[in-house]
Amino acid sequence: MDAENSLGDTVRAAPELAVTLRVNGVHWELNLDARVTLLDALRERLGLTGTKKGCDQGACGACTVLVDGKRVLSCLMLTATCEGRDVLTIEGLSENETLHRVQEAFVRHDGFQCGFCTPGQIMSAVALLSEGRATSDEDIREFMSGNICRCGAYPNIVAAIRDAAGRGGDAGV
Amino acid sequence: MTVETVRMVGPPVDRVDGPLKVTGAAHYPADFSFPNLAHAVLVQSTVAAGRIRRISTRLAESAPGVLAVITHEIAPRLGRGPTTSLGVAPPPPLQDDRILHHGQHIAVVVAETPEQAAAAVRLLEVDYELTEPLLDLDDPQAERITNPSWRDIHRGDAGAALASAEVRVEATYTTATETNNPLGLFATIAAWEGDTLTVHDTTQWPYNVRATLAAAFGVPEDRVRVIAPFIGGAFGAGLRTWPHVVLAALAARWVNRPVKLVLNRAQMFTSVGYRPSSVQHLKIGATHTGELVALDHESIEPLSLEDNYLEGLTRATPLLYECPNVTTRQRQVRLNVACPTWMRGPGEAPGVYALECILDELAYELNMNPLEVRLRNYAETHPQSGLPWTSKGLRACYEQGAERFGWSRRTAEPRSMREGRMLVGLGMASAYYPYFQFPTQARATLDRAGTALVRSAATDIGTGTYTIMTQVSAEVLGLPIDRVRFELGDTTMPPAPQQGGSNLAASLGSAVHAACMKLVQAFLDVVRDDPGSPVQGCSLEDVTVADGRISRADAPERGEEYTDILERHGLAELTADGESAIRQDLDLAPGIFGAKFAEVHIDPDLGLIRVARIVAAIDGGHILNEKTATSQIIGGTVGGIGMALLEETVSDPRTGRIANATFGDYLVPVNADVPDIEVIFVGEAEPLNPLGVKGVGEIAIVGVAPAIANAVFHATGQRIRSLPITLDQLL
Numbered sequence: 001m002d003a004e005n006s007l008g009d010t011v012r013a014a015p016e017l018a019v020t021l022r023v024n025g026v027h028w029e030l031n032l033d034a035r036v037t038l039l040d041a042l043r044e045r046l047g048l049t050g051t052k053k054g055c056d057q058g059a060c061g062a063c064t065v066l067v068d069g070k071r072v073l074s075c076l077m078l079t080a081t082c083e084g085r086d087v088l089t090i091e092g093l094s095e096n097e098t099l100h101r102v103q104e105a106f107v108r109h110d111g112f113q114c115g116f117c118t119p120g121q122i123m124s125a126v127a128l129l130s131e132g133r134a135t136s137d138e139d140i141r142e143f144m145s146g147n148i149c150r151c152g153a154y155p156n157i158v159a160a161i162r163d164a165a166g167r168g169g170d171a172g173v
Numbered sequence: 174m175t176v177e178t179v180r181m182v183g184p185p186v187d188r189v190d191g192p193l194k195v196t197g198a199a200h201y202p203a204d205f206s207f208p209n210l211a212h213a214v215l216v217q218s219t220v221a222a223g224r225i226r227r228i229s230t231r232l233a234e235s236a237p238g239v240l241a242v243i244t245h246e247i248a249p250r251l252g253r254g255p256t257t258s259l260g261v262a263p264p265p266p267l268q269d270d271r272i273l274h275h276g277q278h279i280a281v282v283v284a285e286t287p288e289q290a291a292a293a294v295r296l297l298e299v300d301y302e303l304t305e306p307l308l309d310l311d312d313p314q315a316e317r318i319t320n321p322s323w324r325d326i327h328r329g330d331a332g333a334a335l336a337s338a339e340v341r342v343e344a345t346y347t348t349a350t351e352t353n354n355p356l357g358l359f360a361t362i363a364a365w366e367g368d369t370l371t372v373h374d375t376t377q378w379p380y381n382v383r384a385t386l387a388a389a390f391g392v393p394e395d396r397v398r399v400i401a402p403f404i405g406g407a408f409g410a411g412l413r414t415w416p417h418v419v420l421a422a423l424a425a426r427w428v429n430r431p432v433k434l435v436l437n438r439a440q441m442f443t444s445v446g447y448r449p450s451s452v453q454h455l456k457i458g459a460t461h462t463g464e465l466v467a468l469d470h471e472s473i474e475p476l477s478l479e480d481n482y483l484e485g486l487t488r489a490t491p492l493l494y495e496c497p498n499v500t501t502r503q504r505q506v507r508l509n510v511a512c513p514t515w516m517r518g519p520g521e522a523p524g525v526y527a528l529e530c531i532l533d534e535l536a537y538e539l540n541m542n543p544l545e546v547r548l549r550n551y552a553e554t555h556p557q558s559g560l561p562w563t564s565k566g567l568r569a570c571y572e573q574g575a576e577r578f579g580w581s582r583r584t585a586e587p588r589s590m591r592e593g594r595m596l597v598g599l600g601m602a603s604a605y606y607p608y609f610q611f612p613t614q615a616r617a618t619l620d621r622a623g624t625a626l627v628r629s630a631a632t633d634i635g636t637g638t639y640t641i642m643t644q645v646s647a648e649v650l651g652l653p654i655d656r657v658r659f660e661l662g663d664t665t666m667p668p669a670p671q672q673g674g675s676n677l678a679a680s681l682g683s684a685v686h687a688a689c690m691k692l693v694q695a696f697l698d699v700v701r702d703d704p705g706s707p708v709q710g711c712s713l714e715d716v717t718v719a720d721g722r723i724s725r726a727d728a729p730e731r732g733e734e735y736t737d738i739l740e741r742h743g744l745a746e747l748t749a750d751g752e753s754a755i756r757q758d759l760d761l762a763p764g765i766f767g768a769k770f771a772e773v774h775i776d777p778d779l780g781l782i783r784v785a786r787i788v789a790a791i792d793g794g795h796i797l798n799e800k801t802a803t804s805q806i807i808g809g810t811v812g813g814i815g816m817a818l819l820e821e822t823v824s825d826p827r828t829g830r831i832a833n834a835t836f837g838d839y840l841v842p843v844n845a846d847v848p849d850i851e852v853i854f855v856g857e858a859e860p861l862n863p864l865g866v867k868g869v870g871e872i873a874i875v876g877v878a879p880a881i882a883n884a885v886f887h888a889t890g891q892r893i894r895s896l897p898i899t900l901d902q903l904l
Contacts, residue, residue, distance in 0.1 A: 013237040014288065035288045044287065049204035050197015052405070054356040055438040059836035062356055090197035099195065107191035110804045114635030115194030116357040116405030122195060145843040148836060150356045150406050151635045152811025153804060154847040 021082045023048065024092025030079065038082055039063045039074035042089060050090040050119045054148070061147030064120035065089045071127040090119035093126065102126050102164045111160035113151035121147045125161045134165040183644065185800035186654065190403075190639045199403045202373040203360035207431035210362070211240055213424045214290040215417060215440060216280035216297055218272045221306035221509040221829030225270045225279060229298040233282060236296055238289030240428045244280045245270055248423065254385030254414055258611065259671065261481050262385055263512065266416035267423075272301065273478045274511045275829040276443025278416055283424045283432060306509035308829050310452065310475060318476070318505040321483050326491045328557065329498030331456075334467035338458025342534045346455065346527040347895040349821035351448040352839060353516045355634075357405015358438065359445050361421035364431035370397045374418055375404055377411035378671035379630050383664045385414035386422055402662040404634045408812070409515030410445040411634070412673045417444050439834040446514025447822060449474045451486055453527040457534075458498075463541050463549045465496040470528065476505040480512035485520030489605045490528050491557050492764070494550040509829055515673060517812050518874035521606050526816075526896065529602035529879035534892065542585070543883065544575060547603055555762035563761040566792030566856025567603065570768035573853050574790030575601075578770035587890035595774040597785075598888025604767035604791075604876030608859070608867055609676035613753040614667035615684035617646065617692045620746040623721050623736045625650055627688065628660045631669035631681050635808075636870055637801030638677060642685050644797060645864065649689035651718025659685075667750065675765065675868025678797065680753045682864040687751025693718060695747045696738050705741060707731040756861050763859065765867045766792040769813075769876035773884040780900035784814055784848050784881060791872060792856030795865030799854070802869050806852040809873020815842045816874070817881035818897050 014033045021028055023046060030045060039056075042048040042065070051074060054062030058076040065074045066088040093100045102125050105111070112118040124147050128134050133143050140161050141154070149157065193199040230242040245267040254262030266278045280297060284290035307315045335341060359375040370392065376382045379399040387394040404411060421434035436444055451474050458467035472486035487501035516522075536543040551568060554561050575581070583599040584590055590597040615629040627646045633639045643659040650657070660666065670680055694713055700706035708716055708723050708731070717726050724732025739746065772786040789806050796802045819840040823832045833839045858865025878896060885903075886892050893902050 014292070033286060033288050035292075040287065043204075047206070048197075049200065052201070052356075053203070053358060053435070054405075055358075055836045057438060057835055057837065059438075060356060090195075094196055099192065103192075103195040106195050107187050110188065110191075110800050112191075112194055112635075113637075113804055113808055114355070114357065114404060114406040115190070115199055116201060116355075118194050119197045141845040141847075145845045148356060148841060148843060150354060150408070150841060151804075152808035152842065152847070154811060154842070154844045155807055155850055156804060157844065 017080055019079055019083050021085050021087060023087045024089060032079060034080050036079050037075050038077040038079050041079040042074060048089050048091050052116055052119055054117065061124060062117050062120040064123045064147065066123060066127060071124055090123060093122065100126065102129065105160040105164040109156045109160040109163060110153070111157040112153050117147060117149045121149065121157055125164070128161065129165055134161050137162060183797045183799060186640060186644055186798055188637060188640045188801065189643050201357055201403045201405050202362065202375045202401060203358065203433070203435050205362050205373045207362065207364050209430050211283050211285060211428055211430045211432050212287040212290050213281050213283045213421060213432050213434040214287070214294050215278050215420065215434065215436065216282060216294050217440060217443065218275060218277040218279050220272055220301050220303055221275040221308065223272050223301050223303040225272065225299060226302045227300040228280065233293040233296040236289065236293040238285035239282065239293045240285065241283045241424065242280060242297070243267065243424060243427055251419060252388040252391055254388045257381060259412060263413055263416055263480055265389055266420055274443070274509050276511055276831070278420060281420045281424050283428050306829050308508055308824070308826055310473060310506050316507040318507070321503055321505050325503060326499055326501040326557065328491060331467045331469045331498040331500040334498035335456055335458040335469060338466050339461045340459045340535065340538055341456065342531055342538055343456045344531055344534060344894055346453045346530060348451045348523040348526060349896055350450040351516055351816060351820045352442050352822045353408040353410040353445070353447060354441060354839065354841060355406030355408055355410060358436050358441060359417065360433065360435040361418045362431065362433045363422040363425040365426050368392050368396050370422060372397065372399045372422065374399055374401055375407065375411055376401050376414070377404070377407050377632050377634055377673055379632065379662060379664050380668050381671065382414045382418060386419065389419045390422065399664045400662060401632055404632055407634050408517045409519060409673060412515055412671050413446065415445050438836060442822060442831045442834040443511040446512060448516035448523070449484055449513035451484065451523050453486060455527055455531045457531050459535055459539065461539070463539050463546050465494055465550045467498040468496050469500045471502040471504065472524065473504045473506065475508045475510055475513070477510055477512040478507050482513050484513070484523065486524035488520045489525050492555065493528065493552065493603055493605050495552045495556055496550065517809060518606065518871045521871070521875045522816065522878065525604060525875050526879045526882070529876060530882055530894070533600070533883040533886065543601055544571060544580060547571065558762055560760055560762040563759065563763040563860050564794065564857045565764060565766060567766040567768065569855035570766055570790035570792055573855055574768040574770050574788050577851060577853055578788040580770060587887055592774060594777065596777050596888040598773045598775065598884035598886065600880045600883030600887055601768065601770045602876040602879035602883060604769055604872055606675060606765040606871040606875055608763035608765055608861065609674040610679045610753065610755045610862060611670035611676055613669050613680040613684040614750060615681065615688040616667050616748060616750050617688040618746050618748040619650065619692060619735050621736055621739050623656055623734065625652055625657045626660065627657065627685055628666040629669045629681055629684060630664050630666040631661045631677055632672045633661060634672055636805060637798060638681065640801055641678065641797040642681060645682055645685050646689050649686055650692065652721055656721065675871045678866045678868045679862045682866055683753035683862045684751050686863045687753070688749055689751070691749035691751055692747060693723065695749045696723060696735060699738055699742055699747070706738065707733055759860060763861055765872045767872045767876055769880040771880035771884045773881060773888055775885065775888045775903065780903035782818055782885065782898065782900060786848050787877070788851045788853070790853040790855060791869060793854060793869035793872060794856060794859035794867035796854045797864065797866060802854065803852045805869045806873045807850045809870065810850050810877050811842050811847055812874045813877020814846060814881065816896060817878040821897050
């Protein structure tokens with residue numbers, strides 16, 4: 001439906017487009033508004049609400065997911081650019097009922113309080129480990145500084161990642 | 174029955190809700206959905222004062238997917254929520270054409286998708302009639318409120334004592350506006366079915382949301398259900414039921430569909446409160462040997478035009494030290510600003526900052542160790558009432574904190590300590606927060622499977638309420654932790670107070686304790702005349718409970734399982750209710766205490782400030798769970814680092830627009846800003862509640878900023894009397 005504004009312009013409906021992508025191993029064929037971010041597609045279209053919206057401006061890290069194995073801020077990524085890509089969210093991290101070792105370390109070290117930033121923290125930490133960057137506390141602090149934790153669980157987050165890095169052997173996802 | 178809750182520091186049990194939180198399975202308010210859900214986006218004023226002459230909605234209404242555009246012109250009259258122990262409810266939104274502050278809600282757009290609603294907002298045309306906004310604390314046109322809560326203190330004669338004091342220090346401290354900025358954007362999902370309303374909301378007080386929405390729409394309270402099992406932080410911002418919550422419910426009623434409304438980050442700066450800025454004038458008088466003879470503390474803070482909030486900046490000043498002559502004065506100035514609210518450590522975090530800094534200034538004036546000045550004026554009894562303290566571990570906080578920190582290696586002279594080329598500064602401060610306990614109810618049920626379900630409509634904003642209440646229930650009932658489920662965050666459960674002011678551990682803990690004790694009693698009642706029971710005729714004092722069994726205290730081998738009793742008597746379950754009641758029989762004054770020690774490293778050329786280390790020694794009474802309590806203190810300490818060095822909400826002085834309403838511009842501590850933080854728990858069980866707890870959420874932040882500010886002075890010799898302290902001030 002189109003309408004006219006006072007300048008005589010028409011307000012057009014946003015174009016819809018088809019996107020095929022894989023999320024946590026599942027293929028999805030989506031028809032959606034071209035403006036929909038990957039974050040909103042996950043949360044509002046696919047029901048994967050584990051990924052959080054903390055700012056919608058790429059500044060807090062709560063929406064961090066892995067796309068083709070690399071961490072991205074899903075609030076800054078349009079779903080339209082995800083054609084054929086492979087997305088991993090917090091829901092896809094643990095296998096069956098077994099927690100990923102980073103998830104398990106976050107529980108053991110109390111690496112969260114309200115838990116809202118936690119999915120993003122954990123996805124960043126998983127990527128950090130697979131990138132081989134979690135070699136010192138200083139590095140962990142530096143490379144995890146894109147993920148804000150307003151509850152202030154940072155020392156415990158560092159402890160959890162240090163622990164997971166030590167236990168890991170193969171640091172891959 | 175003896176209950177083993179007297180250990181001073183409880184076991185570091187992992188959070189019971191941890192697995193849900195690390196897998197993305199914990200559902201925060203914005204994570205819920207309903208069939209046929211519509212999406213609402215708020216429209217906010219872009220001016221600070223005046224009225225709306227005309228708001229043109231035609232184009233927005235005709236935009237794709239738009240279901241409604243609700244403005245003051247068509248909104249119904251809405252009732253105001255009840256006044257509570259925390260004060261008045263915010264005035265309801267969209268009731269007239271007046272603009273009282275920048276960022277005020279002026280419309281709500283409802284559409285099929287969030288994208289369509291957000292796009293339609295840009296099509297609204299608003300014509301304002303502007304008036305000159307009041308934005309400056311010194312504006313002579315602004316209304317001034319003197320002694321707003323009638324709590325100004327006049328003890329002795331501070332004026333005369335100051336005039337004759339051997340040593341006098343005067344200073345003015347300012348603190349910046351801070352925004353709570355929990356990471357979770359506040360969200361409300363509202364769904365009506367006839368006159369019944371179901372709401373998922375970001376709140377620290379579900380029952381207050383229920384009462385406010387019932388009042389707004391004129392429906393009975395029991396027709397409103399509010400659900401909040403998980404909250405993405407709040408730090409005080411969720412203590413009031415803000416206008417956007419009412420608007421979400423209004424939108425849902427308007428379009429006759431469930432509606433989801435999520436604030437964006439910029440809206441979080443004007444819609445859910447903030448810590449007001451402060452100007453604090455202090456005068457302190459002492460003897461040459463450091464005994465305080467006079468304290469005078471005046472505070473000035475901004476307030477919105479038609480709502481109420483008081484920070485309580487001078488509340489701790491008459492209580493923290495022995496001092497015969499004390500005057501406190503609170504002042505507020507009504508401006509065209511959004512209403513401020515509680516933010517972690519409200520009152521004390523900024524108020525004790527000023528007090529602890531001027532005490533540090535006094536110590537240098539006296540050439541005395543700052544810790545010694547505090548010890549010399551230690552208040553052995555409550556200084557205002559003269560009553561003994563219920564318990565006070567502040568001396569142990571000083572001693573153990575100083576020992577752990579290595580305070581003795583501090584050399585007195587400013588700029589006298591270095592590490593490499595870095596200036597090193599050591600600072601300390603005392604901390605105090607009031608003890609609160611409110612009426613609370615809980616219900617405990619034990620079933621044939623030997624599993625307990627304990628419930629109350631409280632919230633867990635990340636403090637660990639789920640976990641500590643599970644522990645308390647398990648301990649009182651004598652069950653393994655994995656046989657107990659604690660549920661909260663739903664107004665179909667027994668009423669609980671707000672999660673604020675560190676009250677919930679004491680309030681809810683007492684209610685849960687009482688409910689579980691009564692549940693054990695209920696089992697004893699069932700077998701009172703049961704000759705088949707080994708505990709027949711026993712009272713609570715005669716039994717112990719462990720591993721799901723009730724046994725005779727004098728003959729532990731004589732006992733039976735809860736489930737045996739249920740089975741033998743053909744019962745599916747037993748239930749008991751418990752209440753929190755504050756003890757009235759003690760003529761004692763409670764308080765929560767702490768001592769904070771900070772080390773900063775400052776680049777002498779660049780002024781760059783790094784916090785190197787913090788030790789927090791806390792008297793929080795009995796600590797139920799060492800792990801979650803330590804996390805509380807660490808978290809509050811991080812908040813204190815933000816307050817000291819980073820956080821400042823900046824408003825345009827001409828327009829009232831907030832200039833840094835993003836996480837890119839409003840700086841909060843990130844991982845690399847935070848050093849090792851050591852936490853020590855000292856003190857004794859608090860006698861006012863059966864668990865002996867005081868609460869630790871607020872005391873965690875109090876004293877951190879002044880310890881850092883005092884360390885900055887020790888490092889540099891520069892006394893910066895405004896927060897946040899930034900490197901430009903040191904150059």
